[in-house]
Amino acid sequence: MSESTVNAQTNAHMSKGDVLMRVEDLQKSFGALQVTDHASFAVERGSITGLIGPNGAGKSTMFNLISGFYQPEGGSVEVNDADVTGMQPYEVAEHGLIRTFQTPRKVEGMTVREAMLVGPQNQPGESFFELFTAPSRVGEAERENLDRVEQVLEEFEIDHLATQPATDLSGGQMKLVELARAMLAKPDILLLDEPVAGVNPTLANKLADQIRRLNEAGTTFLIIEHDMDFIMNLADPIIVLDQGSVLTEGTPDDIRANERVIDAYLGGGGA
Amino acid sequence: MGQQAGRESEMSDRFDIGAYWEDFTPIERVLTAALGIVTLLLILFLGTGRLGPSYFLFLFGLGGMYALLSLGLNSQWGFTGLINFSVAAFFGIGAYGAALMTGSNSPIAGGFNPIFGLLIGLLLAGIIAVAIGIPTLRLRADYLAIATLGLAEVIRLFLQNERQWTNGSAGIRGIPSFFEGWPILGEFPRLMPGLEIGIIPGTAIVLETTFWRQLLNVSLMLVFLGAVFFILRRAQRSPWGRLQRTIRADEDLAKALGKNTYRYKMQAFVLGSLIMALAGVFYAHLNLFVNPGDLDPITTFYVWVAVILGGSGSNRGALLGGFVVVAIREGSRFANDIAFIPLDAAPLRLLLIGLLIVLVMRFRPQGLLPPQRELIWPSAVGNKAPSGPDKGVPQSDGGDPNE
Numbered sequence: 001m002s003e004s005t006v007n008a009q010t011n012a013h014m015s016k017g018d019v020l021m022r023v024e025d026l027q028k029s030f031g032a033l034q035v036t037d038h039a040s041f042a043v044e045r046g047s048i049t050g051l052i053g054p055n056g057a058g059k060s061t062m063f064n065l066i067s068g069f070y071q072p073e074g075g076s077v078e079v080n081d082a083d084v085t086g087m088q089p090y091e092v093a094e095h096g097l098i099r100t101f102q103t104p105r106k107v108e109g110m111t112v113r114e115a116m117l118v119g120p121q122n123q124p125g126e127s128f129f130e131l132f133t134a135p136s137r138v139g140e141a142e143r144e145n146l147d148r149v150e151q152v153l154e155e156f157e158i159d160h161l162a163t164q165p166a167t168d169l170s171g172g173q174m175k176l177v178e179l180a181r182a183m184l185a186k187p188d189i190l191l192l193d194e195p196v197a198g199v200n201p202t203l204a205n206k207l208a209d210q211i212r213r214l215n216e217a218g219t220t221f222l223i224i225e226h227d228m229d230f231i232m233n234l235a236d237p238i239i240v241l242d243q244g245s246v247l248t249e250g251t252p253d254d255i256r257a258n259e260r261v262i263d264a265y266l267g268g269g270g271a
Numbered sequence: 272m273g274q275q276a277g278r279e280s281e282m283s284d285r286f287d288i289g290a291y292w293e294d295f296t297p298i299e300r301v302l303t304a305a306l307g308i309v310t311l312l313l314i315l316f317l318g319t320g321r322l323g324p325s326y327f328l329f330l331f332g333l334g335g336m337y338a339l340l341s342l343g344l345n346s347q348w349g350f351t352g353l354i355n356f357s358v359a360a361f362f363g364i365g366a367y368g369a370a371l372m373t374g375s376n377s378p379i380a381g382g383f384n385p386i387f388g389l390l391i392g393l394l395l396a397g398i399i400a401v402a403i404g405i406p407t408l409r410l411r412a413d414y415l416a417i418a419t420l421g422l423a424e425v426i427r428l429f430l431q432n433e434r435q436w437t438n439g440s441a442g443i444r445g446i447p448s449f450f451e452g453w454p455i456l457g458e459f460p461r462l463m464p465g466l467e468i469g470i471i472p473g474t475a476i477v478l479e480t481t482f483w484r485q486l487l488n489v490s491l492m493l494v495f496l497g498a499v500f501f502i503l504r505r506a507q508r509s510p511w512g513r514l515q516r517t518i519r520a521d522e523d524l525a526k527a528l529g530k531n532t533y534r535y536k537m538q539a540f541v542l543g544s545l546i547m548a549l550a551g552v553f554y555a556h557l558n559l560f561v562n563p564g565d566l567d568p569i570t571t572f573y574v575w576v577a578v579i580l581g582g583s584g585s586n587r588g589a590l591l592g593g594f595v596v597v598a599i600r601e602g603s604r605f606a607n608d609i610a611f612i613p614l615d616a617a618p619l620r621l622l623l624i625g626l627l628i629v630l631v632m633r634f635r636p637q638g639l640l641p642p643q644r645e646l647i648w649p650s651a652v653g654n655k656a657p658s659g660p661d662k663g664v665p666q667s668d669g670g671d672p673n674e
Contacts, residue, residue, distance in 0.1 A: 093529025
């Protein structure tokens with residue numbers, strides 16, 4: 001625990017040093033298996049933070065705990081200085097944290113454009129009563145959102161997909177759509193769960209470019225990824241999870257050189 | 272086969288009937304033709320006096336009632352993916368709410384204005400929908416299914432056994448027609464003169480008080496149906512409807528995007544239950560008698576058939592499905608008159624409906640009139656719309672997408 005705090009401090013000079021999200025002593029078990037074991041780390045505002053670790057290290061569980069899909073058994077999660085521990089996913093999202101899933105979620109029977117329109121937050125048309133009491137307000141907001149969707153689709157260079165069925169996309173296109181849609185929610189921090197799993201290298205590069213672009217525009221990222229080249233080139237710092245707790249944290253070069261990380265990946269260290 | 276031909280829609284002239292026909296998907300053409308044939312048959316049957324006009328209107332009212340029930344279930348299952356096996360119960364709550372307030376032998380109140388009965392029926396259905404939704408809608412979809420399965424029986428048995436409140440299996444009689452006591456409409460059926468129409472020499476059709484009363488009932492049904500259809504259509508094309516469809520496809524996705532899915536599921540569930548109760552209120556004033564037998568699970572089954580047949584998620588489909596189910600159920604009585612079938616078709620109607628479902632699932636799993644392709648708030652799309660209205664959606668895998 002103290003180690004991660006130290007690392008957070010050493011990294012402080014390279015960004016604004018402002019913590020956007022903090023996980024403190026988080027615990028979760030499934031039966032006898034301690035999946036998250038007193039894990040603590042922080043994500044700095046403006047960073048692209050990588051979260052890596054061998055299979056079963058508890059990365060996805062960590063995402064589920066942070067985003068409110070799982071309830072932790074102990075510890076706390078803070079987003080934007082607010083304690084979001086134990087909140088429902090939609091409440092966590094209200095605090096500026098949006099996540100994606102490892103397997104892209106398909107929205108059956110919608111076009112890409114429609115599926116994207118789910119992204120924007122607090123749409124007046126999401127209130128059943130306003131559909132009848134304020135239809136012009138709903139229409140106005142819908143038009144604005146539609147424009148934003150088209151703009152974002154263009155930025156992601158997938159505007160040609162707008163009227164395709166959302167289920168007829170390749171894995172990579174689906175990841176791009178997911179990222180684009182998540183951005184429509186205007187998150188402060190975006191949690192990406194394996195954004196390039198099953199994505200061809202060309203699209204993966206495109207995704208990396210998009211993530212850098214969005215990061216420069218002010219979005220903080222926390223990214224789980226198994227593709228080492230991808231994550232090492234993109235993220236800094238990188239946090240390594242092993243057996244539910246933070247093994248170490250540092251720059252990509254530190255991580256590459258770290259013996260304990262190599263051990264963990266090679267299945268050493270008491271696995 | 273369900274794939275729609277990729278036709279570019281030329282929005283040339285909306286009022287040109289030919290252009291409309293051009294715009295139809297193949298299935299829409301088939302259905303339009305079928306509708307024409309059914310209409311012709313009905314005219315034939317009515318004209319020859321085989322089918323009494325009052326009875327026809329009663330059946331038409333029944334069809335509208337099933338269409339209402341289907342729209343209710345569609346807003347739960349079709350929009351949001353909520354599995355409700357209590358259709359008959361919510362229908363019964365509406366029917367009993369109206370009957371207990373207005374019926375002549377009601378053990379509770381009786382004699383109230385039907386509008387009051389309508390409100391009570393809807394209120395009761397709303398309360399029970401919320402009560403069953405609170406514990407189940409936060410859980411996985413199966414819990415609602417199980418809870419509603421139980422609820423249906425609980426409500427039915429309650430109505431059957433709590434005689435001091437519901438008259439038990441004797442039911443409630445003497446329910447007035449909906450417009451009883453209204454200024455003009457209340458007297459309308461009695462004021463209308465008896466008309467005699469002779470289309471074919473030798474057969475005269477007499478239109479009497481019953482006919483005019485049923486005509487009023489059908490008008491009432493059309494008003495209910497029109498209002499509900501309008502509300503659901505607007506809701507479906509809105510961000511609200513889009514959110515419901517997202518929940519149906521993947522609730523976790525909607526949650527991750529910051530949507531309070533519990534609230535939206537509750538709204539859809541209550542909305543659907545209110546529509547079902549409305550159908551029940553209508554039924555009470557159509558049939559003028561309700562008993563616990565009206566809450567038999569078979570009603571729920573018919574409504575599910577109607578929704579699946581029409582196309583889950585499609586309001587037009589639900590409308591169609593509701594009428595088709597009644598047409599099969601009641602039409603099988605007349606089957607012997609149409610063709611020289613060597614056996615009685617009426618007892619086979621369940622088999623027919625079962626067969627229909629098997630055929631639909633095999634050849635057109637998305638239903639006859641699946642939802643429109645893209646549903647965006649109309650005024651927002653403007654001329655950006657890529658396709659004309661009311662086109663079938665090509666489903667990617669052809670199968671029912673859900674669970």
